[in-house]
Amino acid sequence: MTGEDSRRIAISIYAKRTARGEEVIMSPLVFDIHDIQLLRKWGICGVLSGTLPTAAQQNVFLSVPLRLMLEDVLWLHLNNLADVKVIRKEGDDIMAGITPQRGAKLARLVEDRLSKSFEYQRKFKKDEHIAKLKKIGKINDNTSTEELQRLDKSNNNDQLIESSLFIDVADISMILKDVNIDLNGPSYDDIRNLLFKQYRRTEKMQTYLLYKALRDQGYVLSPGGRFGGKFIAYPGDPLRFHSHLTIQDAIDYCNEPIDLISMISGARLGTTVKKLWVIGGVEEETKDTHFFSVEWAGFG
Structure with a gap:
């Protein structure tokens, strides 16, 4: 990469x-x-x-x-x-480690960022309003500043702009980023x-090996609790694809018995939600990972 x-x-x-x-x-x-x-x-x-x-x-x-x-x-x-x-x-210990001076500095930074955000929003909305007035023929390039102010006042444009300002919340904590x-x-x-x-x-380490094997095959994995499994597997980005597989916890399939009731109920659930019910495990001798899919076909 x-x-x-x-x-x-x-x-x-x-x-x-x-x-x-x-x-x-x-x-x-x-x-x-x-x-x-x-x-x-x-x-x-x-x-x-x-x-x-x-x-x-x-x-x-x-x-x-x-x-x-x-x-x-x-x-x-x-x-x-x-x-x-x-x-x-603990969270309280982290916050307690912030000095009053550091807290005051963070407050000033937040206030300054908020002020700049409001200034940018006001300019953007005023430019957008002027472009709209030009488009409908209310003003042109020769319109004076006094005329623009008069139009804004008559239409309460400044009040509308102020009421539409929003607070831009930071994506990253300024505290956690700087606190050692x-x-x-x-x-x-x-x-x-x-x-x-x-x-x-x-968990069993074999379950991680199942996860790794699926990742190596290009699957995207998410928690599968809502579909009765350990993982659900997508063939690509979940915004573009539906999930195809419901993966169960790893089992020792050579020696460990498979509960038929669980297999039937899992396969029926998987068919209902249009997913394959998948079990798998890792061979102790070869360390090879194997998967087995079960699908409910129905009777009659």
């Missing part, structure tokens, strides 16, 4: 300690809109999860941060495409070991 595609993206993982002292990582998050755009080029779409508590939105209206699956982060890290940052501090979370952050191997340890605690 060259150019923009060759840069590494930043992923923040929040780590919590349980009552037993075990370190558990929370959902991996990406806050930078440009990183999210680059992830999509790599076939990782994630799930947008940002909203306001008092303004709940449907999924299509959610914003940053982008929540990734742990498999996504493992794949990015092992392919050397991401800088994974582990944040072990960990000067002596974990190394590449430490991050890898942490990710693998967390993954083995909650």
Whole structure:
């Protein structure tokens, strides 16, 4: 990869300690809109999860941060495409580390950015209004400034412009971007070991190998809980294609029995939503990955 595609993206993982002292990582998050755009080029779409508590939105209206699956982060890290940052501090501790001087500086930056945004919007809307008046023949290139002001006043144009101004919200947190979370952050191997340890605690490593095999075949994977699976697989960008496969957790298909009731119900569900119900696993000796699809054909 060259150019923009060759840069590494930043992923923040929040780590919590349980009552037993075990370190558990929370959902991996990406806050930078440009990183999210680059992830999509790599076939990782994630799930947008940002909203306001008092303004709940449907999924299509959610914003940053982008929540990734742990498999996504493992794949990015092992392919050397991401800088994974582990944040072990609580949110209150991070905010407490911001000095009053730094807080005042951030407030001035926000106020200045907002002022410039309003200035740009006013100019854009006034230019747009003048172009419209010229188009309908109300004014021409020789119309004086006084005449334009008189027309604006008679039409309450300035008030309409002020009422239409909007606040442009930044895509990236100015606080998290500048606050030094960990000067002596974990190394590449430490991050890898942490990710693998967390993954083995909650999943089978064979499931990640299924994920990797599907990614290598060009599929785009998303969480599959709403379709009764571990993943759902798209043949390309989800904005262009419907998902084709519902992937289950990896099984030891040579030795582990397959529950027929689960297979029948999964295949019927898959046929209803026009997806193949897929199971798979990894051979211990050869490490080859195999997939088996089941489709409900019906009777009578």
